[in-house]
Amino acid sequence: GAVVSQHPSWVICKSGTSVKIECRSLDFQATTMFWYRQFPKQSLMLMATSNEGSKATYEQGVEKDKFLINHASLTLSTLTVTSAHPEDSSFYICSARRQSGELFFGEGSRLTVL
Amino acid sequence: QKEVEQDPGPLSVPEGAIVSLNCTYSNSAFQYFMWYRQYSRKGPELLMYTYSSGNKEDGRFTAQVDKSSKYISLFIRDSQPSDSATYLCAMSAPGSARQLTFGSGTQLTVLP
Numbered sequence: 001g002a003v004v005s006q007h008p009s010w011v012i013c014k015s016g017t018s019v020k021i022e023c024r025s026l027d028f029q030a031t032t033m034f035w036y037r038q039f040p041k042q043s044l045m046l047m048a049t050s051n052e053g054s055k056a057t058y059e060q061g062v063e064k065d066k067f068l069i070n071h072a073s074l075t076l077s078t079l080t081v082t083s084a085h086p087e088d089s090s091f092y093i094c095s096a097r098r099q100s101g102e103l104f105f106g107e108g109s110r111l112t113v114l
Numbered sequence: 115q116k117e118v119e120q121d122p123g124p125l126s127v128p129e130g131a132i133v134s135l136n137c138t139y140s141n142s143a144f145q146y147f148m149w150y151r152q153y154s155r156k157g158p159e160l161l162m163y164t165y166s167s168g169n170k171e172d173g174r175f176t177a178q179v180d181k182s183s184k185y186i187s188l189f190i191r192d193s194q195p196s197d198s199a200t201y202l203c204a205m206s207a208p209g210s211a212r213q214l215t216f217g218s219g220t221q222l223t224v225l226p
Contacts, residue, residue: 004157006157041221042218043202043216043217043218043219044158044202044216091155093157093158095157101146101163101165101206102148102160102163103148103160103204103214104160105150105157105158105159105160106157107156107157108155108156108157110155
């Protein structure tokens with residue numbers, strides 16, 4: 001079964017609204033989680049590293065005010081896409097690293113902004 | 115030059131064939147190597163996880179790491195149509211709290 005749960009799996013919203021995506025590690029504690037964006041037929045693009053109890057580390061070119069990340073506990077990180085626009089439509093995936101080093105991914109969240 | 119190079123394919127094979135997927139890398143600090151399978155519109159699923167050089171087998175899957183050549187492989191025996199997916203290699207260095215470095219993925223289709 002899944003060890004990382006991501007919710008919602010798909011969401012449609014109007015332009016200008018905000019959308020929150022949750023990522024939970026189900027059977028281990030993750031001090032570090034990662035958020036990615038994936039365009040069709042392309043590999044994963046790291047957006048940010050989410051650190052429990054501290055600020056997220058964003059990759060170059062990723063707007064931190066646009067993509068708000070909160071790592072509230074050792075099992076939960078959230079990504080909020082603020083004031084979403086059609087160009088934000090994408091597949092967003094989270095991952096969590098187990099202490100042994102293995103990285104597990106969530107099922108992904110497909111965002112469509114109308 | 116990318117840190118991790120992976121042939122994007124697409125690769126089509128008949129059912130039952132042995133599939134060989136490969137990645138090369140340039141960073142000699144990489145010690146952890148992973149292969150993920152990603153079905154369309156789904157998150158990647160961890161298939162194999164190896165540390166340093168050597169082989170690892172799990173059912174129909176075998177992962178090989180050759181650190182001297184900076185080359186890793188994933189072999190799929192008796193391939194099935196359900197193996198049709200994109201396969202991503204990924205690797206990281208010890209102590210890296212950041213992210214894995216991914217290959218671009220190879221799209222595989224196993225024809226019945």
